[in-house]
Amino acid sequence: MILLNRVILVKLELNLAYLVQVLRRRSTHAKEVLFVKLFRENTSALVRREIILAMTEWGHNYWVSDLKKKFGALSNWERRCFIVSSYFLGDEGKHWRRYMASSFDPFETVVRGWFSERFQKNQSVP
Secondary structure, three states: OOOHHHOHHHHOHHHHHHHHHHHOOOOOHHHHHHHHHHHHHOOOHHHHHHHHHHHHHOOOHHHHHHHHHHHHHOOHHHHHHHHHHHHHHOHHHHHHHHHHHHHOOHHHHHHHHHHHHHHHHOOOOO
């Protein structure tokens, strides 16, 4: 895998987020390791949001489930993305959403309602 810290193009947050979007199309162990490292080391909410979506799309529920412990420390974009990802956790996500509903801000409540309806018709990661 390319050493991303040496590639000038990915020093820009938007370019790195796009690269994550492109790489998420096919799951490999090397990409998973890279994304976990990027998530830990990167402070960009945009990049971290894309990583959450990638891990959800790949079905890495153990990683998504572990992230719910850090929900309060996530940025607004990450929180909303995690609410969407929680639908892929099955009953665990359902119980979590019910328990956390009172702590959601108004926009997070809208996101939950929107994705709840969408999930009934289309169970894919946005």
